[in-house]
Every structure is written in C-alpha cells, then in structure tokens.
Amino acid sequence: xxxxxxxxxxxxxxxxxxxxxxxxxxxxxDFSKACELxxxxxxxxxxxxxxxxxxxxxxxxxxxxxTGTPAFFVHAAEASHGDLGMITxxxxxxxxSNSGETPELMNILPLIKHLGVKLISICGRATSSxxxxxxxxxxxxxxxxxxxxxxxxxxSTTAALVLGDALAVTLLKARxxxxxxxxxxxxxxxxxxxxxxxxxDLMHVGGRLPIVTLQTNIxxxxxxxxxxxxGVTIVVDESGRxxxxxxxxxxxxxxxxxxDLHQVSMRDVMTRxxxxxxxxxxxxxxxxxxxxxxxxxxxxxxxxxxxSGLIHMHDLLQAGVA
Numbered sequence: 562x563x564x565x566x567x568x569x570x571x572x573x574x575x576x577x578x579x580x581x582x583x584x585x586x587x588x589x590x591d592f593s594k595a596c597e598l599x600x601x602x603x604x605x606x607x608x609x610x611x612x613x614x615x616x617x618x619x620x621x622x623x624x625x626x627x628t629g630t631p632a633f634f635v636h637a638a639e640a641s642h643g644d645l646g647m648i649t650x651x652x653x654x655x656x657x658s659n660s661g662e663t664p665e666l667m668n669i670l671p672l673i674k675h676l677g678v679k680l681i682s683i684c685g686r687a688t689s690s691x692x693x694x695x696x697x698x699x700x701x702x703x704x705x706x707x708x709x710x711x712x713x714x715x716x717s718t719t720a721a722l723v724l725g726d727a728l729a730v731t732l733l734k735a736r737x738x739x740x741x742x743x744x745x746x747x748x749x750x751x752x753x754x755x756x757x758x759x760x761x762d763l764m765h766v767g768g769r770l771p772i773v774t775l776q777t778n779i780x781x782x783x784x785x786x787x788x789x790x791x792g793v794t795i796v797v798d799e800s801g802r803x804x805x806x807x808x809x810x811x812x813x814x815x816x817x818x819x820x821d822l823h824q825v826s827m828r829d830v831m832t833r834x835x836x837x838x839x840x841x842x843x844x845x846x847x848x849x850x851x852x853x854x855x856x857x858x859x860x861x862x863x864x865x866x867x868x869s870g871l872i873h874m875h876d877l878l879q880a881g882v883a
Contacts, residue, residue, distance in 0.1 A: 573707040573715070580703040580716040581723050587700045588727075595681050595697045596731055599630060602679070604651030606632040609640065611665045613714040614657040614721065621655070621725030628733040629742060637665040645669055648678060655681045655725075659701070659717040661689020670694055683721050699724050760847050761840035763880055764861050764870030765791075772797055772868065775804065779815055779822040779830060782807050793858050795868045796827045802866045805831035806858075837862050840869060844882045847872055 599606055606625055610618030618634050625632035635644050637656075648654065654673055658666055661684040673680060674694065682695035685702045692698040701724055707715035743756055771789035773782045773796055785794045786807070796805040807827055815822065815830045838847045838859040847859055851874055861870035877883040 576705060576707040577716050577719045580720045583704065584701070584720055584723060587702075591697050591699060592727070595699060595728060596735065598653060598679050598681065598697060599728070599732060600735060602651070602653040604631075604649055604653070606630055606653050606655060607648050608632060608634045608655045608657065608725075609637050609666060609669075610634075610657040611637040611663055613718050614659065614663075617718050617722045617725065618655075618657050620722060621657075621729065624726060624729040625732070627743070628729050629736045629738040630729065630732050637663065637669065640669045641665065645672060648673065648676065650676050650678060653679045653681070655683065656691055656695070657683045657721050657725075658689075658691050659685040659714060659721070661686045661691035663691070666691060683724050685717055685720075756843070756845065758844040758880055758882060759840065760838050760842045760844055760859075760861055760872050761870070763844055763876045763882075764840065764872040765876075766870045770868060770871055771795060773807070773827055774798070775826060775828040775831075777827050779807075779812065779820070779825055779827075782827055783812065783822075791858055791871060791873055793871075795860050795871065796831045797868065803835075803837070803860055803862055803868045805833040806835040806860060807831045835860060838872060844872075844877060844880065848874075848877050848883050851877075 606622070608618040608622040608625075615634070615636050622632040622634040633647070635647055656666055661682065667690060670691070679697075680695045681697045681699065682691045683699045683701050684692045684695075685700075686692060687698060687700060687702075701717065701720045703716040703720050705711065706713065706717060769789065771785050771791055771794035773785050773794050775796060775798055777785075777796075782794055786792060793806050793808045795803055796807055798804045805827070807830065811830050811832055815825060820830070836850055836854055836856060836859055838850065838861050840861055840863070850859060851857060857874040859872050860868055861872060863869040874883065
C-alpha cells in the first residue's frame with residue numbers, strides 16, 4: 562500500500578487540531594465548577610484511567626502536582642485490587658474514559674460514591690454511566706479519531722489531555738502560583754538551576770568588585786576596569802552608595818568630546834543610576850533585565866544602596882541559566 566507520508570501526517574494534525582478547537586464552545590459553568598471543587602478539596606486530586614487514558618491521566622496528575630495541586634494517578638484496574646485504599650474521603654477523583662462505560666471504572670464507581678468523594682469526569686459521551694454519575698462532566702467528545710480505522714484513541718486522548726492542561730493551568734493561576742513555588746517542585750536538572758539559583762549564588766563580591774569614586778579620573782577608572790576584568794566599574798559617592806557606572810561606552814563618548822582623560826572625573830562622564838539587582842533576585846530575573854536592556858552586567862545593591870556584588874552575563878552562561 563502506497564502512503565503519502567506528509568499528507569497523512571497533515572491529516573492527523575488537522576483532525577487533532579480541530580478536536581481541540583471544538584472543545585472551546587462546549588466549555589461552560591461545569592469547567593468553572595470543576596475548578597472550584599478542586600480548589601476546595603482538602604485532600605488530593607486522584608486521577609483514574611485505564612488503557613491509553615491511563616497515560617493521559619498520569620500526565621494530568623503530574624501537571625497538577627507540579628503546579629500546586631496535590632495529585633497522583635491510580636490505574637483503574639489496580640484500584641480494584643487494593644489501590645482504592647489510596648483514596649480518602651477528603652480527596653477528589655477525576656475519571657477519564659472516552660466511552661464512559663469502561664468496566665474497570667464502573668466496578669469501582671459505587672465505592673467512590675460510597676466514600677462521598679466528589680467525582681469529575683472527562684468523557685466523550687454525556688449520556689454515559691460515568692458522565693451521569695459525576696458531580697461535574699467535562700465534555701471531551703471528538704467528531705472522529707485520527708486513526709483512519711477509527712479504532713486507536715488519538716484525537717480523543719488529545720482532547721482529554723488538553724482539558725487536563727486547561728484545568729492545571731487555570732488552577733495554577735487561581736492559586737497565585739509563582740516561579741519560586743514552581744522551583745520547589747522542580748529542583749533537578751537545568752530547569753531547577755534556572756528556578757532555584759539566586760543572584761547571590763553567582764555574584765562576585767569583596768575584592769573582586771570594581772569600584773571607584775566620583776572623584777576618580779578616567780585613566781584611573783580604566784585601570785580599575787582592566788584589573789577586575791568585567792568591562793565596567795561601579796561609581797560610589799562619599800558614603801559608599803552606588804550612584805552610577807562607567808563603561809566602555811562612557812569612555813568612547815569622553816574621547817569623542819576630546820576630554821582630558823587625566824583631569825575629567827567620573828562625576829562628569831559616568832552613566833548615572835544604571836540597572837541593578839538584589840542578591841535575593843532569581844538569576845533568571847537578572848538575565849531578563851540584561852536581555853531587555855542589552856547589557857552584560859548588573860550591580861547588586863544592598864538595602865542601603867551600597868554595592869554588595871556584581872553579576873555578569875558570563876556567570877549566567879556558565880551556570881546554565883542563560
């Protein structure tokens with residue numbers, strides 16, 4: 562059988578994309594009620610599924626758990642053999658089944674109801690046993706599967722996954738979940754580095770800081786820039802508070818004006834203010850400031866506005882943040 566591979570791939574993508582877009586008109590107050598039930602849940606959100614729906618359920622539960630909604634997945638078949646004991650009256654159940662008649666789910670449905678646990682279903686049939694038994698029904702019906710035989714779950718599992726993602730992200734926002742909260746659930750790998758590292762972990766301190774005063778002339782300031790190797794020096798006032806920086810750009814402007822490099826002080830040529838950071842700022846935030854303003858260094862200030870450190874783009878690159 563000759564198959565046009567690209568044409569077939571386009572067909573599958575079109576079917577699944579249409580299945581996702583068809584979800585929007587069917588979203589209603591039931592989705593809002595589902596969110597309210599999950600937010601009010603004193604225990605955990607338990608996601609149930611079997612077959613292909615089990616993989617979707619596991620992903621949804623993982624998304625919940627990593628974004629502030631305590632959750633775990635239970636395979637519906639294993640629930641009948643002891644795992645049902647993992648569900649407590651304080652929990653909430655999300656059951657996933659395209660048909661809404663999956664035998665393994667139907668077998669444990671009376672027990673779930675007996676516990677008094679709230680039940681949300683993500684299902685493809687509004688008249689199914691599962692949908693009718695649910696406190697909230699989320700309609701995941703699809704017009705067709707992408708499988709040309711109409712057998713392999715494809716568009717239906719995609720639709721269920723998207724509804725799960727919509728719940729997780731909506732709840733994330735409702736909980737006021739922050740990057741710092743996200744960091745606590747993702748401590749490993751590059752993502753953990755990006756979210757856990759603070760400026761204080763990377764900044765240069767003490768004798769490594771390039772610092773001159775308002776009275777320092779351009780030549781002496783250049784010597785400080787060269788000694789410390791950051792391409793910039795911090796300028797402080799009489800009380801030691803940062804009042805600006807001196808960069809190669811400031812030097813070029815001084816040369817263009819034919820200023821006497823031995824006589825002109827920082828007061829007359831420095832860049833006043835400049836972009837700064839705090840030691841407690843996430844390294845990723847420092848990176849965003851650098852990228853936005855197209856700069857390579859940030860002066861780190863303490864509460865008294867005195868320089869406590871300096872962070873360079875190279876530091877972020879070496880740490881795997883950039």
